[in-house]
Amino acid sequence: xxxxxxxxxxxxxxxxxxxxxxxxxxxxxxxxxxxxxxxxxxxxxxxxxxxxxxxxxxxxxxxxxxxxxxxxxxxxxxxxxxxxxxxxxxxxxxxxxxxxxxxxxxxxxxxxxxxxxxxxxxxxxxxxxxxxxxxxxxxxxxxxxxxxxxxxxxxxxxxxxxxxxxxxxxxxxxxxxxxxxxxxxxxxxxxxxxxxxxxxxxxxxxxxxxxxxxxxxxxxxxxxxxxxxxxxxx
Amino acid sequence: xxxxxxxxxxxxxxxxxxxxxxxxxxxxxxxxxxxxxxxxxxxxxxxxxxxxxxxx
Numbered sequence: 283x284x285x286x287x288x289x290x291x292x293x294x295x296x297x298x299x300x301x302x303x304x305x306x307x308x309x310x311x312x313x314x315x316x317x318x319x320x321x322x323x324x325x326x327x328x329x330x331x332x333x334x335x336x337x338x339x340x341x342x343x344x345x346x347x348x349x350x351x352x353x354x355x356x357x358x359x360x361x362x363x364x365x366x367x368x369x370x371x372x373x374x375x376x377x378x379x380x381x382x383x384x385x386x387x388x389x390x391x392x393x394x395x396x397x398x399x400x401x402x403x404x405x406x407x408x409x410x411x412x413x414x415x416x417x418x419x420x421x422x423x424x425x426x427x428x429x430x431x432x433x434x435x436x437x438x439x440x441x442x443x444x445x446x447x448x449x450x451x452x453x454x455x456x457x458x459x460x461x462x463x464x465x466x467x468x469x470x471x472x473x474x475x476x477x478x479x480x481x482x483x484x485x486x487x488x489x490x491x492x493x494x495x496x497x498x499x500x501x502x503x504x505x506x507x508x509x510x511x512x513x514x515x516x
Numbered sequence: 517x518x519x520x521x522x523x524x525x526x527x528x529x530x531x532x533x534x535x536x537x538x539x540x541x542x543x544x545x546x547x548x549x550x551x552x553x554x555x556x557x558x559x560x561x562x563x564x565x566x567x568x569x570x571x572x
Contacts, residue, residue, distance in 0.1 A: 329566050
């Protein structure tokens with residue numbers, strides 16, 4: 283091996299000069315690996331009420347997987363064969379469970395005021411995920427390829443026209459609704475959920491309200507002295 | 517035939533749902549049942565003890 287082959291491909295050690303090194307150093311500082319994939323959680327997380335976020339994600343992944351299968355095979359298969367009907371039902375019920383778990387997660391985090399401790403953006407991304415989920419489910423009902431979807435589309439068009447968006451979100455346009463359902467909205471929803479999760483990892487899980495006279499340390503809140511010394515990123 | 521009857525829904529799903537009216541609130545019985553289940557599961561999640569893992 284020559285000296286030129288063993289030479290480092292990056293510049294000398296020191297302050298990052300390239301945008302990739304800058305981005306990497308900022309990303310690692312904001313979300314170090316031990317925070318991204320922790321193996322321990324605060325004691326207060328040992329409660330069933332904290333389980334519904336991950337149950338929502340599990341149902342979302344099942345909806346994605348079953349949706350992929352029925353997209354590959356097509357409506358004649360998922361309406362006309364036993365295994366197709368099974369996957370069609372799997373897709374429906376994974377979405378039902380997704381919303382069931384998400385609503386409980388929403389209620390639980392609302393009553394815990396989960397936006398405390400600089401978690402406002404986490405809350406906003408969760409709320410936007412909920413809205414994107416409603417749109418994704420709605421377009422899903424529109425592309426079932428049966429009389430039910432036709433009925434829903436003809437009922438929905440009047441509502442959407444009345445608020446002035448029917449011209450560019452046309453529920454009678456099967457091609458547009460199909461692309462919204464299988465591409466645009468799932469990608470947006472996955473991105474919102476990913477952002478929500480990253481912020482949960484960064485700020486930590488919100489602690490419950492302490493009992494009178496007690497205090498619960500919040501992993502998302504950095505003490506002013508620690509922040510000045512750069513001990514934790516904001 | 518017996519298995520079909522066992523697998524069939526316990527109520528007829530081909531008829532319009534019953535609705536309950538309470539002041540300005542109007543909701544179908546199936547949706548009311550789902551809301552009740554949501555509340556029940558949330559209350560159970562708060563009250564039921566969580567199994568403790570080792571060393572956490």
